[in-house]
Amino acid sequence: MQAKQTLIKNVKIVNEGSIFDGDILIEGEYIKEINESISAKTSDVHVFDAEGQYLLPGVIDDQVHFREPGLTQKATIETESRAAIAGGITSFIEMPNTNPQTTTIEKLQEKFDIAAKTSAANYSFMFGGTNDNLEEILKVDPKQVAALKLFLGSSTGNMLVDNPEVLEKIFSSTKLLIAVHCEDEATIKANLAKYQEEFGEDIPIKHHPDIRSEEACYISSSKAIELAKKTGARLHVFHLSTAKETSLFSNKIPLKDKKITAEVCVHHLWFTDKDYEEKGTFIKWNPAVKSQADKDGLWKALLDDRIDVIATDHAPHTLEEKNNVYTKAPSGGPLVQHALPAMLEMYHREKISLEKIVEKMCHNPAILFQVEKRGFIKEGYFADLVLVDLHHPWSVNKDNILYKCGWSPFQGATFRSRITHTFVNGTLAYKNFKFYDVKAAKQLTFDR
Template sequence: MKSVLIKNANIVNEGKIVKGDVLVKDGRIAEISETISMKSAETKVIDADGSYLLPGMIDDQVHFREPGLTHKATVETESKAAVAGGITSFIEMPNTNPQATTINLLEDKFDIAAKTSWANYSFMFGGTNDNIDEILKVDPQKVAGLKLFLGSSTGNMLVDDPKILEEIFSKTKLLISAHCEDEDTIKKNLEKAKEEFGEDIPIALHPKIRSEEACYISSSRAIKLAEKTGARLHVFHLSTEKETHLFSNKKPLAEKKITAEVCIHHLWFSEEDYKLKGTKIKWNPAVKTQKDRDGLLKALLDDRIDVIATDHAPHTIEEKNNKYLSAPSGGPLVQHGLVALLEMYHKGKISIEKIVEKFAHNPAILFQIKERGFIREGYKADLVLVDLNSPWNVKKENILYKCGWSPFEGTIFKSRITHTLVNGVVVYENFKFPNKSNAERLTFDR
């Protein structure tokens, strides 16, 4: 493996930006210094020329659709898009086909990633109403955590038996990540909409059907259960300002038992965007009001919300172009998530240091990921170089998702990711992939 020397970079790490050089050797960060001289003629030198060097982003919630849904995406296609977007590690969800609800089915997914992934990988184990025995077999040092759908977003993984839920929360040592939307509330809202509009429900009603109330009821119930049982709970994709008040910033992240995530689409879009984007921005939970969007950003900045993720969930454009009731929820985001956040930086909404904290450092802390998420000597060399002043337009020709579309199509981003290193290998360089990745299975310090 060639060593790599990155020179003249603005190194963004642990709340600071420092000008300097970084030497990568044998897949790890060997040295960080103000100036590092060439060590060998074999060393690849990258002159950052004032660009910003970030630790690789860690996306704690993606749906890469393999196995079983590979007409939408595969681990290979989406992880390749992820490294082009500066994401060097991902945690994928269990609602594939078959669903990862047994140890054997989970290991099948690890086998696929070992052969094809461009980014470092782990997978969530899926909880159901009847697999508690399998849940208790999962090794917390080898698996990211347990995913529970407390609202039936996709497939039949809804866990809605209160006794089973309490048993899972009481017995598992795994970190529990939860999708929180109250099914009864959603059903009632949907029936009302059907009475008024029949099969032609406007997409603008999506945030009223999957409402603030539905989210708050479910999130607050999950938090109460975690407090009662002592479980380690992480609530995925908050979408309402009201929910943010359920979470605290009184302790450092490593000491929190209850944490929260926000997704990039909930920070970027609001209900006003349904007019132009339609079902392309149909997500569960729904994109809601501008007040919600602003409240989520505020909670992210004051540390009530701990991490940023994409919830990358591609569907074909033909599937998405259906009417409201038939169009699936979810959209592709891994290639454009970091540059969207950097666009928010350009608009003065968030600092680069805070982006790195929430999208790299904190996922590593929260999931106790070993030797990743920071630019530290001895750590794995997962690194991203960003030019903050190199505008580019998102268009079909440069979209890497298998589904071939993006909700950001037509957007001009000011920042461009120029290089991505995964375990010390330059796998992405200016819209090209010069080397095959040597991605690794994530391990956990638990």
């Protein structure tokens, strides 16, 4: 039975651009008090000495594929949300390309019902746009749904929105934030045909970034941005993978005032095309992991605030599926358990500060999606909190991978930092590879 209050003592709090020593009092689901020193007023307070560890707001991951309903051989909301809290991600926004797809209000509600029963982390879902569901899009409640997701490049089922008139109508009609996957389908098809002619189905994986090329990404991203400017739509471009695309985005105004924003994923900040030789299809993503110059350009834009958010695009597939030849191996990989440890590793390598990690993974998703009372360590906010030991190395191996698919692109990597405790809405949900059987997660709401 959890005490009504939890007092975390002697912690280094990372929040809003600074790190300071202090104590935090949690009461129920909320942060009650933050101070240099807080004393327990009654015996009914669980006092926890953090011994100088770092306290971060829970990460908000704005792009995951948890595969439920319909693709549960790969993952479920339950399995992947548990992996998420083990990785310090306390809230996720899940994508609509499940089976059936989340393109009607009825299917959206079914996903909310599943998450309410099984999710270990706070949850919301994006609604999917198609060439013919504008009527359903207009029924969506913006206080309950994170955003509208449009595939402007390849997608499963009928989710590719490739009719320019429909696209303009959606951009002009919805008040929802529009999140887009940008890769130009015609360019990719032409590139693929060229390589299939040479290699058949077993195209060497090193050609993935030649097929899903810089040109394919830039054509699509620039068109989406042009349309957003024309219609006044609020646009968020997912998973930038090229240095060239970063020139399309600005750092001239604060995030809260931006109408056009961008995200980068952990894998595009970590891997390059040199890693295909060792990792093969296990780092096959759409858009593709590209060159060192692209990775360098993404880091530059992230640190100078042209790129606003770091996310995962967590998209698991079974080992059997991933072991296929190039044209049959699906794109995507699992990341929620290892994204924050990977970014903390980049802190150790002096690529990024702790304050910047928190800004890009916690504060900015909350600002960008207008998530209510999350993403910051503030009095009156939900106590979604993550304790991190920066000097407690561990290696990723099949025995500690928590994804249902059982593998990770980080297998064999050693991280110097580990997530030791994760609080979800004031409740300790995870501690050092152990989960507590608590139902603390809530549906995210949006201040719109």
